[in-house]
Amino acid sequence: METPMAEKTWKDIETGFVVETPGGARAYRTGDWRSQKPVYDKERCVKCGVCYMFCPDAAIRIMEDGYVDVNEYYCKGCGICARECWTGAFTMVPLSGSEKKEAKK
Amino acid sequence: MGKREGLEVSLAVAEAVKLARADVIAAYPITPQTHIVEKLSEMVAEGELDAESITVESEHSALSACLGSAAAGARTFTATSGQGLELMHEVVYIASSMRLPIVMAEANRALSAPLSVWGDHSDVMAVRDTGWVQIFCESGQDAFDLTLWAFRAAEDKRVLFPVMVNLDGFHLTHVVEPIIIEDQAAVDAYLPPNDFPVPLDPRKPVNMGTFAPPHIYSEIKKSQEVAFQGTRPVLRELLDDFAKHFGRKYNFVETYKADDAETLILTMGSYSQTASVAVDELRAKGRKVGQVRIRLWRPFPFDELRAAVRNAKRLVILDRAIASGTSSPVATEVRSALYNEEKRSKIASIVAGLGGRDILPEQFVEIIERGEKIADEGQKEPFEMYGVRG
Known part of the structure; x- marks a missing residue:
């Protein structure tokens, strides 16, 4: 198993900091950056997909029935989905103390 | 061939x-x-x-x-x-x-x-x-x-x-x-x-x-x-x-008539050859003047530089750039290379040849002589500009 990044010494660094194992961004949890989260109201959703197109982290996916799902592992809570949604289907809600703790895990 | x-x-x-x-x-x-x-x-x-x-x-x-x-x-x-x-x-x-x-x-x-x-x-x-x-x-x-x-x-x-x-x-x-x-x-x-x-x-x-x-x-x-x-x-x-x-040998630091020199003019780049002519002229007058040329600038060749200037009383360092608000780049580097040495040469830092201005051999003679005076008296300013009107 590869040494976790935070335990590597300077001698463990590959020349030019080349990372030989691809897919690091997939494992990296950007969801723990957020201080607020989008709350989705399915009743208001018209399945237009504008949130999916604007999400800068591709954290929103369109499901088979046309409604959307937010992947909280990657969602940084930027609020662009809420800003762009025509019908106000997303509301940005500040994370509670326990949710912030949870997100850090 | x-x-x-x-x-x-x-x-x-x-x-x-x-x-x-x-x-x-x-x-x-x-x-x-x-x-x-x-x-x-x-x-x-x-x-x-x-x-x-x-x-x-x-x-x-x-x-x-x-x-x-x-x-x-x-x-x-x-x-x-x-x-x-x-x-x-x-x-x-x-x-x-x-x-x-x-x-x-x-x-x-x-x-x-x-x-x-x-x-x-x-x-x-x-x-x-x-x-x-x-x-x-x-x-x-x-x-x-x-x-x-x-x-x-x-x-x-x-x-x-x-x-x-x-x-x-x-x-x-x-x-x-x-x-x-x-x-x-x-x-x-x-x-x-x-x-x-x-x-x-x-x-x-x-x-x-x-x-x-x-x-x-x-x-x-x-x-x-x-x-x-x-x-x-x-x-x-x-x-x-x-x-x-x-068959052509290059070194990090090159020297010219430096072995017994009391004053060394230190240059980098094309002007080095012109400066050599001035060194010859001063040698012909019996002056113990030599030259050190830095060829490798980064990583800085500390050992070679120290060895090259070890016996000189004075270093006249010519820079072709100003480092605004401090002393000029090559002189700064040389000073820091020598700071921990027990025996250090006295340094004169001179800036000349900016923006393509020529330095002629006779002007190099002036630079060396001016530099000797500055080094002996102790340089007060971070550097001196040579050949500026007024």
Whole structure:
């Protein structure tokens, strides 16, 4: 198993900091950056997909029935989905103390 | 055997790049570097050189294209000057941090404002701490030789840092000199094909140029710096190797009539040869004057410099650049190299030859004599400018 990044010494660094194992961004949890989260109201959703197109982290996916799902592992809570949604289907809600703790895990 | 030809120095650099069989050239024309890339694009267009010549919209793009090309394992060359080097600035750091063996010919030029296309060292001094190997030429032969050497050095697996070959704008780039152009077989025997250790390859994907959070950035920078400081013995060995192949020996620091000299004039770049004439004139008058020329500027050759100036009473250090708000670049470096020495020479820091102004041999005599006086009296100001009216 590869040494976790935070335990590597300077001698463990590959020349030019080349990372030989691809897919690091997939494992990296950007969801723990957020201080607020989008709350989705399915009743208001018209399945237009504008949130999916604007999400800068591709954290929103369109499901088979046309409604959307937010992947909280990657969602940084930027609020662009809420800003762009025509019908106000997303509301940005500040994370509670326990949710912030949870997100850090 | 090589052939001795009368050739403009810029064209000799282009010949060296061609003989090195460069794969990719990405550059933007800028005076006084233009003839180098102009000649290379002509060579590519005429089918004399099998390379990609990438025309770009700016120097920032030129060096960015070089990053990709070098990362793919292609032998990569660029050339720039003055404002162009400044426009490249952020990418200059990226090339060295990613350990990409790019070779750059840098036609040293003054910086705006006021606009000046003429030569001095202001441009390279703004990138002196970027982690590139930086070497200075004094003649056209140097420029040809050190361009070849730069590929060998940059691509050596014990080095893997980009190399900047500095040649003074106009005073070198635009003069015609007799230059030995080595033949292809000799260059092929000297310079093995580039074998970049982890090239971009879709069959084995890797991440390059990724981001680094606080928990790893310091480790990465230390590993880079230890590697860079550690290139000195390899670079020394590679200069010896060049001499074995071609019979011309270059050193990190060169000396001229320095052994018994009480005063040493310390120079870097094309003016070094003019300064040697002044040294001869003063020697003819019985004065114990000699010369030290710094050839390798980064990594700084501390040991060689200390050895070269050990016995001198005075050092007169000539800079062709101002480091605004402090003392001039070469003098600062030399002072810090000598600070912990028990026996230190007295230093006079003089700035001259800015923006392409000539320094004639008789003016070098004046500089040396003025420098001796300053050194003996103790320099009060960070530096003195020579030859400024008023």
